Amino acid sequence: MQDLNYQLKILCRHSREGSYSTRAGRERQLTAIANQLHQLGYRKMGARSLKPKHVEALVQAWLQQGLNPGTIKNRMSCLRWWAEKVNKQNVVARSNDHYGIPDRKLIGEASKARELTADKLELIKDPYVRTSLRLQAAFGLRREEALKIQPRWSDQGDYLQLKSSWTKGGRARSVPILTDTQRAVLADAKRLAGSGSLIPRGRLYIQQLRIYERQTANAGLSKLHGLRHAYAQQRYQDLTGWPCPHAGGPSRNTLSAAERDKDERARLTISQxxxxxRLQIVAVYCGI
Known part of the structure; x- marks a missing residue:
């Protein structure tokens, strides 16, 4: 028996938390996790050896296997129990969202993607808010990015450049300009913003944000993060040739080896x- 398997078994046997069946199930799960860590190349581990990289590797493997989100979340509960028992709670993130694990309810339910329809857009009176919404839909931008963007500076010919000061986590990135629709939206944004941003002169970001929130609410527009979902799903189909699982396409575990390779490369592109x-977060947008 490997050291890790033995030490986890001892932890489980010394615990009296939960019913007999709960304790037995936990022990089986942790034994399987220890075996998988060994298969992933993490050898000579002990119970106190658990690190964030081990958790990331396990979740990535489970997502690639196409496991049900409920199954993955049960295993995450076991990992958190293990981390708590060895006083290393911070090794496992508190939220499963950190790892890109989809919600249980996502299986079989409607996509979170949202479409920006012309009739709803006409209800937006502020031209800057209206243009920010169009950029969100065309390029998959976050709300803050679509408000702070300087369209003329961002237009680099065949890609849209985003400054680190506009983006979540301060990570600059680029988004390809591939369609006539994207080019038309960007041209309109440049004409409106001039050499500045889509926050009009004389307004602060927080002021423009409040206007955005008020006008979108009045227009009946909600869950606008769904515009990013729609962008991701369209990009997936463009890159692979078939719809993603959340848009009615095949799940990853039904794909051939060649198709899985194309699926993974598409997800990496979309993630960037x-x-x-993290590549896993694309599962939230496109499904598994």
């Missing part, structure tokens, strides 16, 4: 274009 550092 959306400004995420």
């Amino acid at each position: 274009e959306l400004g995420h550092t």
